[in-house]
Every structure is written in structure tokens, then in C-alpha cells.
Amino acid sequence: MHTFDEAAQAVISLAQFCSHKGWLPATSGNLSVLVERDPMKIAITRSGADKQRLQADDILCIDEHMQVQTETAYRPSAETSVHIELYRKFSCGSILHVHTVFNNLVSELYGDEGAVPIHGHELLKALGHWEEDAEVSIPIVPNYADLARLGQAVAEAAHAEVPAVFVRNHGIYAWGDTPEAARRHLEAIEFLAEYVYRLGVARDIG
Template sequence: LLGFTPAGEALGRMLPRPRDGATLRPSAETALHLQLYRRDPSVGAVLHVHGEAATVLSMVVKGDTLVLTGFELLKALRGVTHHDAQVALPILDNDQDMEALAAQVEARLDAAPGVPGYLLRGHGLYTWGADLAEAERHVEALDFLFRCKLRLRQEGWR
């Protein structure tokens, strides 16, 4: 069973059916969600959020990777057991051509096995987990880590 929020709706307001009987339009990015389920059978939930820190970092980081290391909260991410681990999240340029974007995502994830998410430049974060609880934990941990990383950049450190 897969559930998707309709275009323009927030997860917290998701209903089993529209109140007025109208046909709902799925998000344009549904293909990116489905791609993650197809590539890894252990994925039980995929979340896409438009957090401020994630969006800003995706724009200011030079290159195509955001490296997180040295934070205790990294251990909230699946497979990370030490604060000195290095988590390298891919950053991809946003593209309205979902087929082209999905191909780019596929190539980047193939090159970064075990990564817990990726950023779309100027758009937001995709992350996933074995279930909704793990995916939500990843969203919360990554949002915190992004805010820390952004603050450190503002302070001229790292």
C-alpha cells in the first residue's frame, strides 16, 4: 500500500479521499518516490520536505555533495554508529523533467550506497526508511544537522 499526498497538500492534512469528491492530482514528483521503493525493497517510507536549512544549504554548498561529520546526531541515521562517520548527501540540480531527474538520482545513489537521502538544489530533501517512523527520524535528524551546518557556515567555521 502506497500513500501519496496530492499536489499542493501537506502530509499532515492527508485524507483517505477528497472531501468534495474531486479527482486529486498526484505530485509531479511521485516518480522520484516510486524510484526509491523500486531500487531498495527495504524502503517502506519515503518523505520529501522543503525545509529552510536544506534548501539554503543546497544552494550555497559548492559542488554536488553535502558532507556531514562530527555530529553526535549522525547516529540517528540508519547504519551510522559513530559521530565521526562521514555522511555525504548528494546534491542534484532540480529539473522539471522527472524522467531526466530520476536518471540522475539513480546514478548518484548507485555511486553512494547506504546514503540516507539527497537534496534537490533550491527545492528540498528526500529521505527514506524501513518504515514511516524511521523516515521521520531521518527528516528530523537531517533537518537538525542542516541547521547546525548552516550555523557553522555563518560563524565562519567549516
């Protein structure tokens, strides 16, 4: 576990990494790191924060009921509910939600199938799949406007084989046991999303 200050600094570092990649356009996305598991406390980006310029007061300490545990004028992101549901389901230590062109494209292209299949790619090793013919399916859920419903849908679709869920035409939630693992998983899946899309385009042209 972390102190809140340690978790908040980890969130800021993750935001800097994701912003450098161009994965947090405008004020989109939300990032969190677990502070305590029981009772649950997490450090998470506030609603409306520019993730490219995060300051310490842009990180809130939230309990499992989405109640802010520190004095602040800010409120948590409405999508905090998705983070809470994932922390409840898995023993993860960090959750990253970003919006990119390629995760939007593949989630829309495969939305009716309900998952993006990936087979035999080297980057699957970053997700813990070392077998030669590894295959995973990254789930896709609808982009429900009701965020409590979205949190439940993401948690229900999530499974241990792959640490991510796409929200159709919206973004991705990726997680890991540590902030470093969450970052690695997100980076691998973003690469794979772009690969899957570009491969499909190449095949259509061919």
C-alpha cells in the first residue's frame, strides 16, 4: 500500500507519461492508484483536471462510496464509479482510463462482436501470455450514459486473462497490481489496438 502523498505522486507521474503519449486529450481520462484496500481509499484525478498539467491538489482521496476524504473545492470524476468496481473485483493497485483514436476505432469496429481478438502477437507477453500461439479477447462494453451502470458493465466484462476493457467509441480501462504494471499493460494494449486497426486497413487495401 501507499500513503496518499505517495499515491498522488504516482498518479501525477502516470499522467505525465500518458500525456506525453497523447493519450489524454483536452481534460479527458482519469487515473487512480490504490492507497488502502480495507477500508478502500484511492488517489484519483479530480473532475475536469487538465492531466497534462496536474498539480497535487488535482488528486483527490476517495473512499469506496466516492466520498472525498480530504478538504477540497473539487469533486471526483463521475467515472470514479468504474474504478471502484474494478478495485472491488481485482486485487489491482492502479487503474488508467484514457481516450485515444485507435482504442476508439477498434472498439467501434469490433463493437458488435463484443471483444477485440488478438492472436500470436509478441506484445501479448507484456500481458503475461508467453505461449507461442497466445490469444486473448479484450472485452468491449457499451458506452452507457449511466456511469453506475457503466461501472458494473466494465467489472462484469473484465476477466483475469487480460487487464483491460474497451468502452465502445469512448476509451479503455487498463489496470495492474502496481502503477508500473498498469502503465505497461496500457502501453501494450494501445500498441495492439493500433496494430489491429492498421492490419485491417492493410488487408482491405490488399
